[in-house]
Amino acid sequence: MSTEPEVIRVRSLFLSDVHLGTKGCQADLLIDFLRHYDADTVYLVGDIVDGWRLKSGWYWPQNHNDVVQKLLRKVRKGTHIVYVPGNHDEFLRDYVGSSFGGIELVDHAIHEGADGKRYLVIHGDQFDMVVRHARWLAFLGDWAYGAALATNTYVNIVRRRLGLTYWSLSAWAKLKVKNAVNFIGRFEELLSSEAQRYEVHGVICGHIHHAAMHDKFGVRYINTGDWVESCSAVVEHYDGNFEILRWTDRQVQVSAERRATRKRTRGQAALPAPSPLPPVMHDDDGDHAAALPVADTLKAALGLTSSDRPAAEGSRSKGPDNKRAA
Ligand SMILES: [Mn+2]
Numbered sequence: 001m002s003t004e005p006e007v008i009r010v011r012s013l014f015l016s017d018v019h020l021g022t023k024g025c026q027a028d029l030l031i032d033f034l035r036h037y038d039a040d041t042v043y044l045v046g047d048i049v050d051g052w053r054l055k056s057g058w059y060w061p062q063n064h065n066d067v068v069q070k071l072l073r074k075v076r077k078g079t080h081i082v083y084v085p086g087n088h089d090e091f092l093r094d095y096v097g098s099s100f101g102g103i104e105l106v107d108h109a110i111h112e113g114a115d116g117k118r119y120l121v122i123h124g125d126q127f128d129m130v131v132r133h134a135r136w137l138a139f140l141g142d143w144a145y146g147a148a149l150a151t152n153t154y155v156n157i158v159r160r161r162l163g164l165t166y167w168s169l170s171a172w173a174k175l176k177v178k179n180a181v182n183f184i185g186r187f188e189e190l191l192s193s194e195a196q197r198y199e200v201h202g203v204i205c206g207h208i209h210h211a212a213m214h215d216k217f218g219v220r221y222i223n224t225g226d227w228v229e230s231c232s233a234v235v236e237h238y239d240g241n242f243e244i245l246r247w248t249d250r251q252v253q254v255s256a257e258r259r260a261t262r263k264r265t266r267g268q269a270a271l272p273a274p275s276p277l278p279p280v281m282h283d284d285d286g287d288h289a290a291a292l293p294v295a296d297t298l299k300a301a302l303g304l305t306s307s308d309r310p311a312a313e314g315s316r317s318k319g320p321d322n323k324r325a326a
Contacts, residue, residue, distance in 0.1 A: 009038050011114055012236040016045035016123065016206025017226035019088065020064045021054040021298075024228040027063040033233065033247045034070045042071070042079055043109065045206045045224055046086020046123025053088070055302055060295050068294045075102035082109050086123035086207060091301050101292050110200060114240035117201040119220070120194065124207035127190045184210055192217035204234065211244050 019025045053059070075081050081103040085092040096107045109121040187208050195203035202220030211225030211232040222242060225232030231247040 005036050007038050008036060010235040011039065011238050011240075012041045012043065012111065013037060013039035014043045014045055014121070014204055014222070014224045014234040014236075015048070015227070016086070016224040017047040017209055017228065018044075018067065019047055019050045019053070019226070019228050020067060021050040021059055022228075023059065025050075025064065026227050026231050027061075027067050029231050029247050030067055030227050031063065031070055033231075033245075034067070034074070037233075037235065037245075038074065038077075039079060039235070041111075042074065042081045043111065043121050043204070044071075044081065044083040044103070045121060045204065046084055046125070047088040047206060047226075048083065048086075049092075049298065050088045051091045051298075051302055054298065055304065058299075058304070060298075065294055069292075071103065072101045072292055080104075082106055082121075084108055084121055084123055087125035095301070100297065110198070111204065113201075113236060114238060117220075117240075119202045119204050119222070120198045120200050121204045122191070122194070124187065124191055124205040124223075127187060127194070184208060184212075188212065188214075188221050188223075189217045192219050192221050195219045195221075211246070213242060213244055 015030075018027075018030060020027065071081060083092065083100075083103050083105050084107070085096070085105065092105055093107070095105045098105055111119045111121050113119065191203045191205050195201070196219055200219070202222060204222045204224065206224050206226065208223065209226040209229060210223055211230055211234070212221065212223045213234070214221055220242075222234055224234045225244070225246075233245050233247070234242055235245060236242050
């Protein structure tokens with residue numbers, strides 16, 4: 001097909017904070033990105049599906065489903081996909097050690113780069129509480145640090161039970177604009193020290209929706225950004241170099257290239273128009289494997305299945321001679 005983009009193959013691809021299931025998710029841009037990039041290994045670094053939001057109101061448009069199908073298709077074509085759940089998709093933390101459609105769910109991962117350097121791959125929400133109270137914790141020492149990490153998880157379990165949304169560090173930091181830079185710095189420093197604790201060369205994370213790559217804190221710090229605002233991803237090329245890609249920038253370039261291609265194609269001798277094909281699912285890549293029922297699986301994992309199912313038909317309980325108490 002003439003409109004098929006030239007695919008750039010990379011060694012690894014890191015994505016986080018896609019927030020499927022929310023209106024803010026830039027699913028179309030992500031689908032376009034996934035058409036342009038293929039990788040040996042894809043790491044999904046948390047908050048890919050927003051379980052918190054889905055639980056309070058089901059929102060699952062076709063293009064969100066397409067993102068998942070696109071990833072599953074990559075698995076079928078040989079890509080190794082590793083999913084490290086974050087706080088918004090923490091319901092998947094119950095499934096760590098298993099896999100979904102070939103996507104491997106893990107608590108955290110150690111990525112070995114082309115140059116042999118090792119990186120801790122973790123979402124990063126585990127450090128919210130520590131970032132918030134960094135000064136106190138530094139004063140109180142290791143014990144308090146450990147306690148804060150535990151409290152972070154506990155507070156959010158309680159909030160979830162109460163039906164409250166996850167307390168979001170990034171949203172909170174944004175509200176306190178003056179301090180946002182400080183919070184980002186603290187987060188980066190903490191994640192870097194976590195990498196040192198693991199005795200690896202760096203950390204690859206997400207969570208704060210702020211793509212970055214530097215060595216300010218003694219190890220390499222890489223944040224993949226998000227697909228709500230910045231539409232960024234991190235790739236590792238075959239030479240071991242990492243690169244942050246911002247698809248909102250690239251998108252402009254890509255659509256210009258596409259327009260140019262279309263113009264060139266139009267200039268060629270017109271061929272008789274082929275008869276239209278019947279629509280085949282929503283996968284335009286000629287892969288006709290049965291689509292996995294992603295929405296049903298998500299509902300089941302979120303515990304939404306039973307309440308959403310209509311009552312069984314043909315039930316006698318509605319019959320007039322049924323005298324059982326309700
Ligand atoms: Mn997060």
